[in-house]
Ligand SMILES: [Zn+2]
């Protein structure tokens with residue numbers, strides 16, 4: 001029995017703020033974390049038991065219908081993590097749960113029923129169910145079977161299952177075969193010995209794994225310094241201590257090598273979670289993990305919710321990467337959630353990066369995280385030689401038609417190709433041209449649904465909105481005045497690819513950006529070709545800056561570093577330093593040293609100045625002063641409020657009312673709990689997907705006071721058909 005616990009608090013995937021109470025039927029043996037099917041109104045809904053309680057606060061409690069699994073799908077620490085997320089990110093617990101679990105776990109569509117061998121003496125409904133199953137050669141989906149017997153189906157099925165007449169199980173499918181990796185041209189696992197620096201870092205983490213308590217580490221190691229080997233050793237150590245590990249990476253399709261290495265070290269024991277999995281694949285992976293069939297889980301952002309039992313180590317690789325922050329729906333940061341999960345579980349967490357987030361490095365200075373450093377590359381390889389080119393000097397007069405590639409970069413590319421080496425050319429903007437503009441009247445094509453220009457894509461001859469995906473054929477003449485000179489302005493990776501093809505007619509050139517990698521698996525395919533040396537020049541957006549080791553790359557060009565610098569975002573400098581350092585780090589990972597050429601109109605900006613010396617601490621010092629002067633994180637905390645609605649005047653009016661109210665509340669606070677209210681103002685992208693957007697930024701030193709005010713705003717502006725208030729705690733993107 002339930003030790004006197006007759007009721008269960010059940011979390012339903014819904015916008016409800018609180019769990020619902022249900023009565024536990026005497027035959028059910030429940031524990032928190034188990035899935036249950038419960039009645040909600042006239043529907044049957046699958047939820048998760050949060051807690052067992054002795055008494056109900058309400059009368060006339062309905063009973064739980066069934067518990068389909070017989071075991072929890074998440075442990076207590078994961079449940080508590082969900083509750084922490086709900087509170088911290090101001091989201092209903094039901095929506096948090098829905099984001100944490102694969103869609104199939106929220107329903108029951110994957111369960112199948114089949115008749116067992118033998119004769120069973122049953123009658124009535126049970127007989128009819130058994131006959132129905134007997135007529136089918138294969139197992140029948142639980143849902144479709146239930147539809148045939150509208151009354152009393154589940155108790156009857158349960159009775160059949162108890163006498164062994166039917167078998168109920170999860171529908172499983174065969175695992176997709178993983179492509180075999182190509183060993184050549186890929187940096188071999190440095191399995192023999194660690195460098196002294198690696199050894200020191202490993203020992204610190206190992207002590208944490210053995211002590212099995214919460215310990216946060218920042219592993220700051222320059223590109224090519226062998227951070228991955230340190231992770232792998234620590235994960236092996238966790239396994240030998242009977243524990244499991246979780247490793248997060250920004251985008252799993254960009255790191256097939258890490259997957260190879262994990263599979264080599266933990267054969268058959270690697271669970272993989274990422275957004276490209278189908279719902280069914282996610283569901284199968286979840287069950288393998290819950291049952292303890294894997295020793296390690298690797299995945300992108302949402303893998304932080306992987307239900308690993310006996311979790312003993314969490315690693316967040318490239319912890320600075322903004323893809324850990326989800327900007328839609330549940331706006332959480334998986335890196336920060338990882339630290340909280342480690343705390344709840346009681347295990348070490350390792351955040352690794354060559355360019356740590358300012359907040360993380362500051363946490364080390366403040367003594368909250370232990371700093372582990374890898375200052376040298378493995379095998380005594382040198383860091384690449386980085387030079388910055390001032391484009392104002394390259395194209396001094398307006399009569400010179402500026403091209404994307406300066407003569408110096410062009411020559412370097414020619415030389416590198418002649419020597420049979422690979423080059424990487426980075427430009428952080430997709431498409432051919434920024435937009436089309438009339439040379440007579442100046443008309444520019446904009447998206448009808450978003451307040452942004454449409455980007456011109458030459459190969460398809462279309463204009464495309466990079467925010468909502470709306471597209472149309474590119475007009476031949478100005479739609480406004482009819483003038484034929486309706487021409488491209490600006491540039492993107494597609495134009496860069498054309499320019500490279502002209503410059504290097506014999507080179508094998510490939511482009512990697514969101515336009516060329518729409519198809520599932522196409523990114524991985526490109527990376528594999530790149531690793532095998534089948535591509536001479538790889539052109540791309542920030543996708544190409546991420547961690548893949550290729551021996552043959554000896555030249556990296558950054559075409560226009562200023563692009564990310566000029567974004568309206570206080571992290572613009574940090575992002576620029578990170579992007580350039582990461583892309584530079586792709587060079588010279590083999591025997592031969594690498595060369596990096598960065599083109600910019602502002603090479604003296606501090607975000608660029610420290611890239612050549614690979615001097616993160618020097619960059620950090622300047623960045624920190626900038627943050628301090630403007631009271632940005634880590635000196636303050638931010639909450640971003642955005643009101644959206646289809647009617648511009650209604651949204652504006654509501655935003656102003658909310659702003660006035662917030663200011664009145666904020667002015668009552670004083671000292672450290674003081675809260676600054678910035679705005680309301682139209683969002684930088686004022687109209688997106690047909691909805692008008694206004695924003696307010698809350699800034700404060702004390703997190704709890706800030707969250708309390710944001711929660712009060714949330715309660716004050718309930719969701720209506722006319723507007724909706726989105727709240728983003730610790731925001732990354734504020735466009
Ligand atoms: Zn649009």
Ligand SMILES: [Zn+2]
Nearest residue numbers: 438441478481
């Ligand atoms: Zn015109």
